Amino acid sequence: MEPDPVTAAGASSSSPPPPPPSDHQIAAMEPDPVAAGASSSSPPPSDHQLAAMKPDPVAVGASSSAPPSPAPATSSPPSSPAPAASPPRKTRDDDGREAVECADPGGDLNPAPPLSPQQATVEDATVGSDVAQEEEAKKEAMAGAGEALRSFMEEFGNQGEDSIILSPRLKEISTPDRPAAIRFLGEKYNNLMERYKKAVVKCSEDCEPRYNGLKKKYTDECAERRRLYNELIELRGNIRVFCRCRPLSSDEVTRGCVSVVEIDPSQETELQFVPNEKERKPYKFDHVFGPEDDQEAVFSETVPVVRSVMDGFNVCIFAYGQTGTGKTFTMEGIPENRGVNYRALEELFRISEKRSASVTYTFSVSILEVYNEKIRDLLDESNDQSKRLDIKQNADGTQEVHGLVEAPVYNIDGVWEKLKFGAQNRSVGSTNANELSSRSHSLVRVTVRSENLVTYQTSRSHMWLVDLAGSERIAKTGVEGDRLKESQFINKSLSALGDVISALASKNSHIPYRNSKLTHLLQSSLGGDCKTLMFVQISPSSMDSGETLSSLNFASRVRSVEHGPARKQVDPAETLKFKQMTEKLRHEEKENAQLNQRLQLMQLKHASRENVFRTLNEKVKDAEQACRNYQQRIRELENELGNVKRASRDSARSSRPPLVPTRQRQPQGRNNSLVPPSGPSRWRLKAATINNKENIPVAMNKPNPVDDPKAVGKARRVSLTPVMRHVLPIQPKRRSSIAILPCVKEHFSVLNEKRGGSGLPRGSVATLGVNLVPGTPLAGRGGPVYATPDGSKFKRFDFGSSSKFTSPPNVGMWNKMVTPQQKLGMAPAGGPANAAKLCFSIQKRVTPPRVRATSGLGISIVDAALRENVAVGIHAKARRVPNTKRRQSIL
Ligand SMILES: Nc1ncnc2c1ncn2[C@@H]1O[C@H](COP(=O)(O)OP(=O)(O)OP(=O)(O)O)[C@@H](O)[C@H]1O
Numbered sequence: 076m077e078p079d080p081v082t083a084a085g086a087s088s089s090s091p092p093p094p095p096p097s098d099h100q101i102a103a104m105e106p107d108p109v110a111a112g113a114s115s116s117s118p119p120p121s122d123h124q125l126a127a128m129k130p131d132p133v134a135v136g137a138s139s140s141a142p143p144s145p146a147p148a149t150s151s152p153p154s155s156p157a158p159a160a161s162p163p164r165k166t167r168d169d170d171g172r173e174a175v176e177c178a179d180p181g182g183d184l185n186p187a188p189p190l191s192p193q194q195a196t197v198e199d200a201t202v203g204s205d206v207a208q209e210e211e212a213k214k215e216a217m218a219g220a221g222e223a224l225r226s227f228m229e230e231f232g233n234q235g236e237d238s239i240i241l242s243p244r245l246k247e248i249s250t251p252d253r254p255a256a257i258r259f260l261g262e263k264y265n266n267l268m269e270r271y272k273k274a275v276v277k278c279s280e281d282c283e284p285r286y287n288g289l290k291k292k293y294t295d296e297c298a299e300r301r302r303l304y305n306e307l308i309e310l311r312g313n314i315r316v317f318c319r320c321r322p323l324s325s326d327e328v329t330r331g332c333v334s335v336v337e338i339d340p341s342q343e344t345e346l347q348f349v350p351n352e353k354e355r356k357p358y359k360f361d362h363v364f365g366p367e368d369d370q371e372a373v374f375s376e377t378v379p380v381v382r383s384v385m386d387g388f389n390v391c392i393f394a395y396g397q398t399g400t401g402k403t404f405t406m407e408g409i410p411e412n413r414g415v416n417y418r419a420l421e422e423l424f425r426i427s428e429k430r431s432a433s434v435t436y437t438f439s440v441s442i443l444e445v446y447n448e449k450i451r452d453l454l455d456e457s458n459d460q461s462k463r464l465d466i467k468q469n470a471d472g473t474q475e476v477h478g479l480v481e482a483p484v485y486n487i488d489g490v491w492e493k494l495k496f497g498a499q500n501r502s503v504g505s506t507n508a509n510e511l512s513s514r515s516h517s518l519v520r521v522t523v524r525s526e527n528l529v530t531y532q533t534s535r536s537h538m539w540l541v542d543l544a545g546s547e548r549i550a551k552t553g554v555e556g557d558r559l560k561e562s563q564f565i566n567k568s569l570s571a572l573g574d575v576i577s578a579l580a581s582k583n584s585h586i587p588y589r590n591s592k593l594t595h596l597l598q599s600s601l602g603g604d605c606k607t608l609m610f611v612q613i614s615p616s617s618m619d620s621g622e623t624l625s626s627l628n629f630a631s632r633v634r635s636v637e638h639g640p641a642r643k644q645v646d647p648a649e650t651l652k653f654k655q656m657t658e659k660l661r662h663e664e665k666e667n668a669q670l671n672q673r674l675q676l677m678q679l680k681h682a683s684r685e686n687v688f689r690t691l692n693e694k695v696k697d698a699e700q701a702c703r704n705y706q707q708r709i710r711e712l713e714n715e716l717g718n719v720k721r722a723s724r725d726s727a728r729s730s731r732p733p734l735v736p737t738r739q740r741q742p743q744g745r746n747n748s749l750v751p752p753s754g755p756s757r758w759r760l761k762a763a764t765i766n767n768k769e770n771i772p773v774a775m776n777k778p779n780p781v782d783d784p785k786a787v788g789k790a791r792r793v794s795l796t797p798v799m800r801h802v803l804p805i806q807p808k809r810r811s812s813i814a815i816l817p818c819v820k821e822h823f824s825v826l827n828e829k830r831g832g833s834g835l836p837r838g839s840v841a842t843l844g845v846n847l848v849p850g851t852p853l854a855g856r857g858g859p860v861y862a863t864p865d866g867s868k869f870k871r872f873d874f875g876s877s878s879k880f881t882s883p884p885n886v887g888m889w890n891k892m893v894t895p896q897q898k899l900g901m902a903p904a905g906g907p908a909n910a911a912k913l914c915f916s917i918q919k920r921v922t923p924p925r926v927r928a929t930s931g932l933g934i935s936i937v938d939a940a941l942r943e944n945v946a947v948g949i950h951a952k953a954r955r956v957p958n959t960k961r962r963q964s965i966l
Contacts, residue, residue, distance in 0.1 A: 224252035228259055290529050293433065301386045307379070314607045315361040316634040317376065318346060318627075320615050321401040322366035327616045334615035335623065338365040348627060350620040358627050360634065366615065370408055373610075374418045380608045381419045384523050385426050385436070387534035391541065391600030392419070395572075395629070396612030397622040398512050398545025405610050406517075406542040407498060416519055416540045420490040423523065423538075433529050439481045439522045440490060442497030445592045446515035447564045453497035453517075454480040466595050473599050481522060494519070514561040516568065516593050517542040539600055543569065543593075546622065568593040573629060575601055579636040609633055 227248055248256045320336050337347040346363045348356045362376050377392065384390045392415060394402035408414025420438070427436040442453040443464070450464040462478070469475050484490045501517055519540040526533045544565040571591035578586045579601065588598040600607055611630035613623045 221252060223248050224256055227256055294530055297433075304379075304386065305383070305388070313605075314609070314633060314636050315380065316609045316611060316630050317362045317364065317373070318358070318360040318611050318613065318630060319364040319368070319373065319401065319405055320346070320366055320613050321404070323615055327618065330618070332616040332618050335617050335620045336613060336615045338363055340365065348620075348624060350617070350624070356624075356627075358631060360611070360630065370405075370412050370414055370418070373405065374415060377415055377419070377608060378422055380606050381422050381538070382426065383606050384521070384536050384538040385423060385430075385525070387525065387536050389537050389539075389600065389605030390608075391539040391597060391605055392608045392610070393539070393541035393543060393597075394610040394612055395543050395569075396545060396610075396626050397614060397619060400545065400612035400614045400619075400626075402542050402545060402610070402612050403513055403517075405612060406540060407494070416494060417487075417491060419538065419540065420484075420521060421487050423521070424487050424490075433527065435526045435528060437483065437524045438485075438490075439483045439524075440493050441476075441479045441481050441520040441522070442493065442500075442518070443476065443479060443520070444501055444515040444517050445568065445596070447561060448568065448592050450476060450592060450596075451500075451515075452478070452480055453500040454482055454493065458500065466592065474596060476596070479520075513542060513544050514558070514565070516544050516565075518596065539597065541597070543572075546626070567591065573632075576629070576633050576636060580632050 320338065323332060323334060335348060335350050337349055339345065339347075343362055344359055346358050346360075348354075348358060364373055380390055380392065392406075394406050396402055404414065406414050406416055408417060420440075423436075423438060427434075427438075430436070440454070444451050444453055450466070452462065452464060455462065464476050464478055466474050467477050482493055484493060497517075497519065501513065501515065521538040521540070522535065523538065524533070524535045544561075546566060546569050568591040571587065571594050574587050574590065575594045586602065588594045588602070594601070599605060609630065611626055611633075613619075613626050615623075
């Protein structure tokens with residue numbers, strides 16, 4: 076249908092015009108005015124249609140994209156007034172939408188514009204037989220025809236896209252221009268479709284969140300409704316028992332029977348059994364219906380249980396009672412007064428209709444009977460008596476009769492047909508008690524399958540509607556032959572039902588479901604996986620008081636059965652899916668358990684390690700405490716030692732040894748050598764130069780920032796005091812300097828006798844083999860260097876004013892140093908409060924001398940401890956604490 080672009084584009088050029096389309100072609104090419112104009116009401120065209128209508132870009136560009144230029148005045152006379160000049164009329168369609176009518180549909184009001192001179196010429200030329208004239212006329216006609224197309228495009232191009240273009244208006248355009256007009260319309264249509272599609276997409280995008288919200292709300296609401304409803308039913312009991320008493324029949328009235336059942340209409344759940352004037356026994360049931368209660372009243376109480384099947388729960392409704400008490404009347408009813416079966420299915424269809432927007436339900440019906448302990452399919456049209464139906468257990472534990480006809484039903488009429496068909500096939504017979512006595516148990520099974528259109532959940536549930544055969548006294552009913560056999564089977568199966576109920580009521584571990592076909596079929600309905608409703612039918616007649624009493628007792632037993640919560644039934648396919656999911660979950664749980672086990676092992680390991688860590692921590696704490704105790708003890712011992720020394724010093728003060736005579740003093744310059752002089756009474760050590768001593772502190776050679784730099788530099792050469800000592804006994808320590816002199820010959824102390832003469836600052840200490848810490852109180856003090864060996868035979872130096880020497884160190888200096896005690900946290904930083912108790916240590920490397928030195932008295936000092944003591948100097952509060960170890964404290 077798409078016109079040739081070349082020919083279409085060249086319609087106004089010199090090439091010959093294409094043959095005009097036939098009317099049939101035009102009709103086919105014409106877009107539907109409704110589709111072109113009313114965008115919303117028309118369905119979108121198929122892709123095929125769109126492709127067919129798609130205009131050729133070249134042709135469209137040539138004809139419609141460029142504004143139609145007015146025809147040259149010379150070639151074409153002014154055309155007839157364009158229809159666009161007439162204002163478009165607004166009309167309303169059936170839906171109330173506005174439509175712009177641009178042309179008169181019939182064309183009567185606006186007659187066709189008069190033909191232009193060119194067109195008239197063409198007509199004349201066509202009429203004529205001259206071919207040349209004809210061609211010329213055609214050319215002229217082409218020029219004139221373009222004008223109509225232009226006016227058409229102007230008219231509809233300016234109008235809104237919802238305007239309606241009617242076919243007669245299109246026919247006004249001359250035939251050669253029609254393809255271009257159609258292309259124009261096609262383009263317009265395409266634009267419209269584009270807009271329409273965009274609007275649809277936008278609308279769906281806008282609506283999606285709202286839809287999702289509503290969907291979730293709906294799902295939640297449904298779930299909540301189901302939960303509440305189910306809760307309500309369960310609160311009422313999953314096995315409910317209704318008692319229905321039929322009216323006295325005319326026959327019974329004739330016989331003068333009286334009612335033994337009293338029902339108070341205000342007491343809906345109670346009845347009194349009054350077999351005689353003396354006896355009165357109350358019975359309670361979930362509801363009691365009297366003779367005046369009709370089918371509707373009965374069903375109104377039944378309907379909540381019926382509705383449960385639509386929510387996916389299994390339901391079982393059965394009627395039990397003596398023969399002729401109205402079981403069939405209650406379940407099936409009569410055509411003019413239908414019973415529970417019909418009404419229940421009617422309700423199911425009603426609910427299905429109501430929920431059709433969100434849930435799709437399908438129903439199917441099976442009807443069977445248990446006759447003489449055989450299952451018969453009542454919907455089997457072949458009515459094959461030999462057909463054997465057996466009960467099989469499904470994988471999910473439910474019972475199923477394989478081969479049972481399951482007839483789909485789509486409406487209540489269909490159901491009624493099936494029920495009637497089943498009832499016809501049912502075994503009935505006449506007894507003394509009932510003209511149409513049921514000789515079998517009739518069971519109607521309604522299968523409800525549902526699919527939620529919102530959540531896509533599916534379910535399958537059953538509703539059993541059971542009309543049991545009547546219990547009867549064989550003697551009373553007067554049956555014999557086949558009827559007798561039937562009665563025996565009936566009584567046997569009812570007895571089995573009674574046993575099952577008793578076992579359930581007494582919560583036995585074994586429930587004898589398989590003792591009869593009836594109980595086997597109803598196993599899942601009686602066993603607690605469903606909602607069960609039992610009608611106990613009784614006769615009011617005094618003639619049946621025994622059977623009535625028996626039925627009432629049986630019903631009371633049923634009522635005492637405690638059902639577990641009903642389970643919602645799901646589709647087997649869903650069950651399979653859930654099983655797979657359960658399997659997967661179980662596998663994951665197993666893995667989780669393994670992981671948990673590993674985690675526990677790791678936690679155990681962690682706990683044991685923490686335990687070890689805690690124990691170690693405690694040990695460390697104990698060790699720290701012990702250390703603190705030791706340190707405390709050391710302090711106490713030091714204090715004690717200080718006291719002892721102080722006491723010995725005080726005692727020795729009275730017998731102070733004389734100073735070495737002046738003549739025995741060596742000149743300052745000679746005391747450099749530590750080599751002891753030859754002679755029997757003394758040995759001299761030739762002191763090495765200070766520079767040669769490797770253990771002289773570097774600080775000694777450097778100017779102390781506190782002291783005079785010049786003086787520091789001259790402190791190298793100092794006199795070496797000859798040390799002569801008796802080995803035994805050790806004299807009590809006397810006032811001595813605080814300098815520490817090693818006892819070995821190469822560690823001899825060098826002292827400056829004259830204060831300031833040696834250039835060393837006053838109070839400073841020059842030692843050999845002692846690392847004097849710069850900045851210590853001693854090092855920081857000015858004045859000469861004195862080294863006073865301890866012992867009575869040693870020279871006592873004159874310190875001038877001893878008060879200066881014994882004065883407490885400068886606090887500022889103390890602040891700069893950190894004592895070992897402070898390092899250990901035993902003393903506060905910044906120096907002790909009591910300067911007299913201050914102590915500081917000078918770390919000294921003490922090499923136990925193995926040199927055998929001979930004193931001046933000819934006594935060899937071989938004991939390292941003694942040699943150590945020799946080097947100890949004591950002065951006032953500053954005292955060298957004898958110590959065999961490296962660390963030596965000066966108090
Ligand atoms: N509530 C009732 N109101 C009026 N008539 C009733 C009522 N119940 C039963 N009937 C009548 O009693 C008669 C016997 O009822 P029905 O056949 O339903 O008893 P049944 O229990 O089914 O007996 P069977 O066990 O022998 O089948 C019927 O004619 C029935 O119409």
